[in-house]
Each structure stands twice: as structure tokens, then as C-alpha cells.
Amino acid sequence: MSDCIFCKIINKEIPANIVYEDELIIAFDDIAPQAKVHTLIVPKEHIPNNLYLEGRHKPLIGHLILKANEIAKIKGIAETGFRLIVNTGKDSGQEVPHIHWHLLGGEPLGRLICK
Ligand code: AMP
Numbered sequence: 001m002s003d004c005i006f007c008k009i010i011n012k013e014i015p016a017n018i019v020y021e022d023e024l025i026i027a028f029d030d031i032a033p034q035a036k037v038h039t040l041i042v043p044k045e046h047i048p049n050n051l052y053l054e055g056r057h058k059p060l061i062g063h064l065i066l067k068a069n070e071i072a073k074i075k076g077i078a079e080t081g082f083r084l085i086v087n088t089g090k091d092s093g094q095e096v097p098h099i100h101w102h103l104l105g106g107e108p109l110g111r112l113i114c115k
Pocket of ligand 1: 005016028029030031032033040086087093094095096097
């Protein structure tokens with residue numbers, strides 16, 4: 001989508017600190033981190049939020065969740081633990097309408113809920 005900020009990062013039209021990338025997903029550090037490690041894991045396909053996932057996305061989501069472990073290792077938080085969060089819609093406070101997983105860690109997260 002031409003006006004989607006995450007599509008612009010995927011298309012390298014705007015910069016980001018890219019941590020991992022393959023044919024299906026990209027991971028980059030959040031511009032306003034809410035923990036010592038705060039990385040976003042984003043499918044390259046423009047899917048607005050969790051409600052738009054279809055059966056055909058099952059391989060993509062499985063891939064992303066498994067890669068989240070790898071990305072956690074890259075960020076050095078696999079051993080200490082991490083949280084994965086997907087905000088969906090208005091009450092969640094979702095700001096960017098391109099589905100993404102927040103990967104948070106690097107310190108005790110307590111009740112931090114990524115909003
Ligand atoms: P959400 O509120 O779940 O939609 O999360 C959107 C996240 O995207 C927020 O944590 C923002 O800080 C982050 N964000 C917005 N623009 C950028 C950007 N250009 N680069 C990296 N992260 C961004």
C-alpha cells in the first residue's frame with residue numbers, strides 16, 4: 001500500500017534499523033522503544049490487522065512465529081525471555097494498520113502491555 005509506513009520500510013523508501021529480512025517477513029527496531037529491546041516483526045504482505053488473516057496465511061504466520069525465536073536470539077534476549085504482542089483495532093491502540101508483532105525484552109517487562 002503506497003501510504004502505509006511499514007510498506008515504505010519494506011520497499012526501502014524510508015529507513016529503519018533492519019534486524020532480519022527474508023522473502024516473507026522483515027524485522028526492524030521500533031522507533032519509540034518501550035523496552036530495552038523493542039523490535040517489530042512484520043509480514044511483507046499488507047495485511048491490516050489480525051482480523052484480516054485468512055487460511056492461506058497459516059504458513060506465513062507459522063514462519064513468522066518460528067523466526068521470532070531467531071530474531072530474539074539475534075537481539076540477545078532468547079535466554080532472558082521476551083514478549084510477543086499483536087495489537088488489533090481501536091481499543092488495542094493499534095496505530096499502524098499493517099499487522100506486526102512487537103518483540104519486547106532485554107529487561108523485566110512487568111505489566112508493560114505495549115501501549
Ligand atoms: P501499534 O500501536 O501496535 O500499531 O504499533 C506501531 C508501532 O510502530 C509503535 O510502537 C511505533 O513506535 C512504531 N513505529 C511507527 N513508525 C515507525 C517507524 N518509521 N519505524 C519504526 N517503528 C515505527
